[in-house]
Amino acid sequence: MRYLPVLPGLLAPLPLLATCLSTPDVVVFGQMSYVNKRPSLWKIDGKNPYxxxxxxxxxxxxxADSCQVIENKLNVDIALYGLAYYSYRDAGAFEKDDNRTRVLLDRFRVSYNVSSSVRLDVGKIRTKQGLFYLKSPSNLLAGYYAGFKTTRIYDPSMKQSYFESFWGATLAQDTQNYSLSLTVAPKLTDIDKRYESSSNWSASRRANARERYLLTYTDYRMDKHTPSVNLLLGDARSVAISNSYYWTPQFVINAGMAWHDRQQWRHMDGDKARMVERYAFPSELYGIRKKNGVELALGMQYTTDRFSQLGLEYYFQSEGYSSGQWRQQTDLVKFLNQRTNYAPLDQAFDAYKYLMASENYNASSKGSLLGKHYINGWASLLLADRSVIQPYAVLNMVDASAMLGIHYNKPLDRLDKKLDVYTGVYTALGSKHSEFGLFGEAVGTYLGFKYHF
Structure with missing residues (x-):
């Protein structure tokens, strides 16, 4: 009972909070899309699962909204999304979502300014994603994809919001010379349903299933270099370093490297795959080995006088599948596709394929790539009427599979310039035995709008 007198003091800011959260940023997206997929390597019950x-x-x-509960001291920042979709045809066996509506809490951050340069953030937060468009070695707190399996809003402003942010806290000091921060992302649960895709997990499983402590230091004192160091401790250990070199104010060269004490995503175990081919059935096919690994990323970015941007990147990871390891995985899929006409065995084969598809999907849904060497090119071309064209291409340099696309966004002068329309097309190219063609070559197109209230 002695703690009750404290409650009025804690609850006092709540009416003020309700009052100041009164100027929200509300955006409505509407979109129609079409996708055409070729048959994939996979079969479930003898049929294409897509x-x-x-x-x-x-x-x-x-x-989204934010307010100062106590001026220059206590701030609250919130952002959430409501999502829904309708498909004209039933989804395939590998495409089914638990539901077609969901709410994503992207950010709920309470910030307390300890001093003019020190800030404490607590709540549902996300850290910076790094220097690279494709994958940044310094992005050590990435969450899993939280959107639907078959469709999503393709506007680029939504891209990062689909990846789950984590519950935790960050203590940061920002000065003119450097920034230093300590982030804590506690373990709140375990991932116990590997046979399901991450989009059907709970939010805590997507972002708080490991214990992580991240220390980050960035130095701003050099004229043309901005070096940064990241140290990750907890369930896994990693060290990442990165640097941006400004050759000119408009031309930047980025470099990043990370060392990990274990694999970053779950790999197929070759010995267990051979057990399945001998009709011995292990409980798991995938796992994380405690094996040192290295990531490397190099890139360049040029900004024109008209503020268009062009970028080219190279990415390498030592833990990516080799050609032989990848072939072993696709060979196992072909083995499991055979029909024995013995129902219990056929059902067991299909169950393993569900597991394999989910494991590969979930590795990708955390932003991981499955091979070793990649080239990525992208551009953002600003036109005179304020419209933007954004082409991009990603190439797996080992199996020659690729992802290509182009996005176009045009703001309209009607409705007080609050309405944008956008459209685009994308494709995944590669053989049935390649990374980007593993689930079937695909071509898709979309047309949508976004309205700012």
């Missing part, structure tokens, strides 16, 4: 052609209607609502 719908060949399908059309989707998506809607999303973004709500």
């Amino acid at each position: 719908t060949g052609r399908n059309t989707f209607n998506d809607i999303a609502v973004k709500y």
Whole structure:
């Protein structure tokens, strides 16, 4: 009972909080998309587990707001999304979502300014994603994909919001010379359903299933260099360093490297795969080995006088599948595709394929790539009417599979310039035995709008 007198003091800011959260940023997205997929390597019950052609209607609502509960001392920042979709055809066996509506809490951050340069953030937060468009070695707190399996809003402003942010805290000091921060992301649960895709997990499983402590230091004292060091401790250990070199104010060269004391995503165990081919059935096919690994990324970015941007990147990871390891995985899929006409065995084979598909999907849904060497090119071309064209291409240099696309966004002068329309096309190219063609070559297109209230 002696703690009760404290409650009025804690609850006092709540009416003020409700009052100041009154100027929200609300954006409504509406989109229609179409996808055409070729048959994949996979078969479930002898059938293609993907719908060949399908059309989707998506809607999303973004709500974001912030306020100063205590001026220059205590701030609250919130952002969440409501998502829903409708498909014209039923989803295939590998495409089914638990539901077609969901709410994503992207950010709920309470910030307390300890001093003019020191800040404490507590709540649902996310850290900076690094220097690279494709994958940054310094992004050590990445969460899993939280959107739907078959469709999403393709506007680039939504890209990062689909990846789950984590519950935790950050203590940061920012000065003119450097920034220093300590981030704590506690373990709140375990991932116990590996046979399901990450989009059907709970939010805590997508972002708080490991114990992590991240120490980050960035130095701003050099004229043309901005070096940064990241140290990750907890369930796994990593060290990442990165640097941006400004050759000119408009031309930047980025470099990043990371060392890990264990694998960053779950790999197929070759010995267990051979057990399955001998009709011995292990409980798991995938796991993380305690094996040192290295990531390396190099890139360049040029900004034109008209503020268009061009970028080219190279990415390498030592833990990516070799050609032989990848072939062993696709050979196992072909082995499991055979029909024995003995129902219990056929069902067991299909169960392993569900597991394999989910493991590969979940590795990718955390932003990981599955091979070793990649080239990525992208651009953001600003036109005179304020519209933007954004082409991109990603190439797996080992199996020659690729992802290509182009996005176009145009702001309209109507409705007080609050309405944008966008469209685009994308494709995944590669053989059935390649990374980007593993689940079937695909071509998709979309048309949508976003309205700012």
